[in-house]
Amino acid sequence: AADKIRLIPQDFLAELCEQIMQHLNHKIPGINTAELCQRIQTSGVDINIGDLAKIANTLSFLFSTAARNNLSTEELVTTLGSGVSTLPKHAVQVIRHVWNEQGKAIAVSEDAGNMATVGQFVDMKWKLGVAMSSDTCRSLKYPYVTVTLKVADPSGQITDKSFEMTIPQFKNFFRQFKEMASVLETV
Amino acid sequence: MAAPEPQPEGSRSLSALLSGIAQAAFHGNADITEELLRDQLYPEAPPEEFRALRAKMGGLLQSIASADMDLNQLEAFLTAQTKKQGGITPDQAAVIAKFWKNHRTQIHESLVSQSRWDHGLKNMSWRVDLKSQLRHIDQINTPVAIVEMELGKNGQESEFLCLEFDEAKVSQMLKKLSEIEESMTLLTQAT
Numbered sequence: 001a002a003d004k005i006r007l008i009p010q011d012f013l014a015e016l017c018e019q020i021m022q023h024l025n026h027k028i029p030g031i032n033t034a035e036l037c038q039r040i041q042t043s044g045v046d047i048n049i050g051d052l053a054k055i056a057n058t059l060s061f062l063f064s065t066a067a068r069n070n071l072s073t074e075e076l077v078t079t080l081g082s083g084v085s086t087l088p089k090h091a092v093q094v095i096r097h098v099w100n101e102q103g104k105a106i107a108v109s110e111d112a113g114n115m116a117t118v119g120q121f122v123d124m125k126w127k128l129g130v131a132m133s134s135d136t137c138r139s140l141k142y143p144y145v146t147v148t149l150k151v152a153d154p155s156g157q158i159t160d161k162s163f164e165m166t167i168p169q170f171k172n173f174f175r176q177f178k179e180m181a182s183v184l185e186t187v
Numbered sequence: 188m189a190a191p192e193p194q195p196e197g198s199r200s201l202s203a204l205l206s207g208i209a210q211a212a213f214h215g216n217a218d219i220t221e222e223l224l225r226d227q228l229y230p231e232a233p234p235e236e237f238r239a240l241r242a243k244m245g246g247l248l249q250s251i252a253s254a255d256m257d258l259n260q261l262e263a264f265l266t267a268q269t270k271k272q273g274g275i276t277p278d279q280a281a282v283i284a285k286f287w288k289n290h291r292t293q294i295h296e297s298l299v300s301q302s303r304w305d306h307g308l309k310n311m312s313w314r315v316d317l318k319s320q321l322r323h324i325d326q327i328n329t330p331v332a333i334v335e336m337e338l339g340k341n342g343q344e345s346e347f348l349c350l351e352f353d354e355a356k357v358s359q360m361l362k363k364l365s366e367i368e369e370s371m372t373l374l375t376q377a378t
Binding site: 172 | 253298299305308315348351356360364368370
């Protein structure tokens, strides 16, 4: 992944770092790796989403560690130099610049431990369908709801999770969220 | 082909036969074999005769289930079968009709689940936490809902999705769910 970072054009790298910083500052729920990857690929760079995700994770870890240890810009650059010697010059420049501008503002979270497995709900798409017929039954006429949840995982990557619900399942799902809303109101 | 005797006993055997066929064909019960059915229900019948009976009843049940026949369609269908050469007797038609009335929903549900091969929502649970960490000034003492969803396909290991929703996100979700419900109402009105 350290090698792949040299493939990313400077302005895309700056954008990635920006998103990472915003995520660490709780301004955005997650980093839109898929969208960014697509644009980078369109610009002619051969990088896949797995590599980009690894790079995002590494940079995220770098910035949050730096925040926790209250590193100054010089200290951060020194750390970079000693650790990953193959980091290209333009990458160091971007990281240095981003940290200089926004590093002080990051509030360090102490609950990083138990947040490890919980993702953030970002958005939801849905469609309502009726399965008319199948190879085992000509007259199926089965209505169902397909839901796609946009989720930001703990590291900040945004992914889609899709699943199907029968009408009774959907009604229960709806009911549960109504209950959640009323509990949240009274707490 | 000789039809089984149209007495109460015959009805019971036929009813049980239909149950057995349904178990094997729609509910995936592989233990219900032809031999088992014959031994249990028609021990006196010669094998070829039983085979023919089973095949005929199986075929009828298959047609009825595939079309998910309502009572009108069923009556028309069975009446036609009684008039056919090598068809069924009126008593057999009565037994089949009664069986379908009692098992239609169950069998249809089984067929529906056979055609669901994307991730389904198997289970869902949630709790509300009070976030008390000073992570960001405006997040002191905010209640959040933690929702765990079990997603899975038939016969595969489940994936657990654990998500956090604050009050705003829950509202967002509720709005979308209302939209779905509205669409569903329109759908059921139209069909």
